[in-house]
Amino acid sequence: MTELPVFLIIFLILIVLAVWVTLNHMAPRRSTEKDACLPIDLLLPSAYLENSSEIQRLTAELEQERTQETASEGLRKGLTPARRRTLKKLLVGLKEDFSRLDRLMCTVAALAPEVEGRQEMQRLWLWIRFRLHYGLARLSLMVGRFSQPELTSICELFDRLTLRTQVALEALEHSSLRPLRSKLGT
Amino acid sequence: MMRSSKMHLTASAYALWNLSVILEGILCAFIVHRRLWRLLPLFTTYVILNLFVTTALWLVYKRFGDNSAFVFYFFWSKQSLLLVARAGVCAELCLLAFRSRPGLWLHVRRVLIAISSAILLYAAIDAYHQVSVVESFVLALQRGLELAIAILLTSLLLIASRYRIRMERVPSLIALGMCIHSAFQVLNNTLLKHWLDPYFSWWNNVQMVSFQVALFIWLFALRRPLPETKPAPALLPKDVYHSYARLIGQRLKDLDRNIQEVTKP
Numbered sequence A: 001m002t003e004l005p006v007f008l009i010i011f012l013i014l015i016v017l018a019v020w021v022t023l024n025h026m027a028p029r030r031s032t033e034k035d036a037c038l039p040i041d042l043l044l045p046s047a048y049l050e051n052s053s054e055i056q057r058l059t060a061e062l063e064q065e066r067t068q069e070t071a072s073e074g075l076r077k078g079l080t081p082a083r084r085r086t087l088k089k090l091l092v093g094l095k096e097d098f099s100r101l102d103r104l105m106c107t108v109a110a111l112a113p114e115v116e117g118r119q120e121m122q123r124l125w126l127w128i129r130f131r132l133h134y135g136l137a138r139l140s141l142m143v144g145r146f147s148q149p150e151l152t153s154i155c156e157l158f159d160r161l162t163l164r165t166q167v168a169l170e171a172l173e174h175s176s177l178r179p180l181r182s183k184l185g186t
Numbered sequence B: 001m002m003r004s005s006k007m008h009l010t011a012s013a014y015a016l017w018n019l020s021v022i023l024e025g026i027l028c029a030f031i032v033h034r035r036l037w038r039l040l041p042l043f044t045t046y047v048i049l050n051l052f053v054t055t056a057l058w059l060v061y062k063r064f065g066d067n068s069a070f071v072f073y074f075f076w077s078k079q080s081l082l083l084v085a086r087a088g089v090c091a092e093l094c095l096l097a098f099r100s101r102p103g104l105w106l107h108v109r110r111v112l113i114a115i116s117s118a119i120l121l122y123a124a125i126d127a128y129h130q131v132s133v134v135e136s137f138v139l140a141l142q143r144g145l146e147l148a149i150a151i152l153l154t155s156l157l158l159i160a161s162r163y164r165i166r167m168e169r170v171p172s173l174i175a176l177g178m179c180i181h182s183a184f185q186v187l188n189n190t191l192l193k194h195w196l197d198p199y200f201s202w203w204n205n206v207q208m209v210s211f212q213v214a215l216f217i218w219l220f221a222l223r224r225p226l227p228e229t230k231p232a233p234a235l236l237p238k239d240v241y242h243s244y245a246r247l248i249g250q251r252l253k254d255l256d257r258n259i260q261e262v263t264k265p
Helices: A003-026 A046-050 A052-067 A081-111 A117-143 A148-173 A178-184 B002-006 B011-034 B041-064 B069-098 B102-128 B135-162 B169-194 B200-221 B238-263
Strands: none
Touching: A003 B135, A003 B169, A052 A081, A081 A117, A081 B102, A081 B238, A117 B102, A117 B238, B011 B041, B011 B200, B041 B069, B069 B102, B069 B135, B069 B169, B102 B135, B135 B169, B169 B200
16 A cells, blocks of 8 residues: 555655656756866856855954964854855855856866766766755754854865965966866856 | 456546647647757658557547456557667767767766666666566666656756757757656656555656646747757867866865865864
């Protein structure tokens, strides 16, 4: 008797997925500015670049709170609405970065004369994992779960992003990817 | 046994039957008008075969009546034949979507074969465990095969969407119509096995209605002329994929680690 609910769920999933994918597939493809300049911006963490001033301010604030030896627990601000907004922007930016790179790799795979199955499956698995982590992070942010130590670890993450951005900008100056821009931009 | 008395059809079933034949006739006319056999020869064969066997079944019912053993065997042979033809259409749609992407097709083919094999194995095991040899075995086997078709087509649409492979309007809608019909058949067979056993006519009606939904989708797909065939895209040099895969793979892992750090306790 458990058969019916199982097959009912399978039926609903199949119908919803098939209709959604077909309608999505038939809709005209939006060509965003970001998509057009994908290959050349490959190494740049755009999540950081787009919100760098806000992220740097938050980093400075958190650093100050961390180093204030005299500050008691009560003085620490925790997750204020302004910080929540900055973190949300960062999360959305990270997702955007991930999606851009994944889309680019899918385009390259679709145009490649040879594709490595293992590599593609790994990337699919990574995509599923990332979407799960992203969903969890958004949920945590929504319920305001972040406390001071977590905010401090995010501060360290921002530091690493700053460093990587500097390295990436230097690498782009000598980029060998530029000739591929016209090929993949289509 | 379904064979002796339950193959009886009600007046509504006959009405739906007539509607199906009319719609199939219109679809055949559209196919001829659009010369669809150039693009999808197996789908064209399937639609013509369907029209032929549906008409033949109607004549057999008229000639031999509801209780005939010949009607029973003819009905299930028709079902099996159409199922095989639909499997052929699935393969044709897959090939059409990926034929200009030789690298990706080798990978996608392996994935689709693995998915189909797993479901077919389940179907065989499920059918083997049925107590009643005729009804349950046939229904379980048919359900498994329909499930394989529905999942295969959904996977095809999902993979094409992920890799941004543009499928034309007609193949996409044909895949959607076929997927909807097969998904309804899965549910219909599950219901028949448990509750609708004495009501063969209801089961048959649901099957015909789901097929008519598919027919409407296919007619909608063929309402405009077929677009001209686009030339295959130029492929990238061989080493581009491997160099990009390494670089982007590493960046994606970094991003995943970053987002994990945001949520770590």
